[in-house]
Amino acid sequence: MLAELADSLIAGRPLTDVFSRYSSLKLVGLDDTAISTAYRRALHKRQNSASDEKGSSIRAKVGVVDVSDNLTSNDDVFHQLYQKRWGELRPLVVHDVARSPAEQMKTDEGWAREVASGARPATLRFWHWAGPAVVVGRFQSIEREVDIRAARQEGFDIVRRSTGGGAMFIKPGDAITYSLYAPKGFVASLPVDESFRLCDQWLVDALRDLGIDAFFSGTNDIASAQGKIGGAAQRLFPPVGGGPGALLHHVTLAYDIDEEKMGRILKTSSEKMSDKSVKSAVKRVAPIKRQKNIPFETLFSYLETYAKLSYN
Structure with a gap:
């Protein structure tokens, strides 16, 4: 079998x-x-x-x-592929309204399924959080990842996203988030790590233009020499009603971080700490604000404009 x-x-x-x-x-x-x-x-x-x-x-x-x-085994070949696929995709860039954490999770999956059915064009959505949240991955145990009592006492919603990956600690104004909804063909023939790179190369380029030496770390993280800047997750949706199917790819960047509160709400296993060779999850994060003195709204607008000028 x-x-x-x-x-x-x-x-x-x-x-x-x-x-x-x-x-x-x-x-x-x-x-x-x-x-x-x-x-x-x-x-x-x-x-x-x-x-x-x-x-x-x-x-x-x-x-x-x-x-x-071997399609992207060298930078020249990858650059050609990157330009070709984004040039064909030409996503609609949307600055969405702030929504509650639960509404954001519902919107992400809903828009992806609309692309899967052909009812929505490829879209790059920049969005804000209307409230604080802990977002757990599709396959994670909430009890193992989150101190539920502490989260509720601090007014944090606990929500589950439709993609895999680890838990995220979110406060409005501390995180920049965007989602890409694209037909499945956008990442066709690519191994997983290269599909992440294809989706986020523009972001790495934009951060480098700001003077932040960003690079890809592992399969789905974006980092600098100071530590992790952000993480991505993705999921493929099958075709619906003759549509093309869809890729949902979303990224959360740490603009700032409340270290003390994060340490009380998120649980970090000894295995994870040993694997990463660090003493705490907090020390693995290097928020953009601490690397570049730029206001939140200015950075948000810069990234949105960069994407529009690059692909519209």
Whole structure:
């Protein structure tokens, strides 16, 4: 059965076709997109960790073509791809109204599903938070990540977003957030880390133009030498009613941070602290305000204008 699943993934056939032939098995809690993403990501990492000779042997055995995996193997090729795909996408840039944390989560998923059905064009939405919140990832345990009692005492809403990733501590005026809703084809053929880079390269360029030496860190973080500036998360939605399907990609940048309050509301496991080689989650964050003396609204408008001038 595993071989059939691998063949279906490589050929792009629905995994449900394989499961339908095994009546005793059910696909629970995942869909084709989630399994396909996990498979390709694991395969990509396996290839990169192997030697060139061993990697070639692996690819030959499973029949994977190298074109997509090596598509962005150097900066020149990536730059060409980046310009081409953003030039074709030309998203509508929207400065949205402030909404409650729960409304923002609902809007994010709703707009993505509208793009998936073809009812909404590609859109880059800049938005404000109407209240403080702790936002947990799609697969996280709230009890393990958040001191619920402390959050409620401080007036923080606890909401769950539709994408994966870690918990975020949000205060209005301390975070800059934007969401990209694009047809699935925008990130077609790209490994996961490169899909994040494609979506956020413009942001890294904009921060560098401000004098902040920003760079990509890991799969989905944006950082500087001082520490983490922001993080991204994304999710693919299947086509609806003949539509193109959609990518939801959203980013939260730390403009400032209330370290004491964050430390009381968010829980940080000893495993996480050991992995990151730091004493606390707070010390991993380097807010923009502490790196560049620029007012919040000025920075917000700058990023919005940068995106408009670049892609409209």
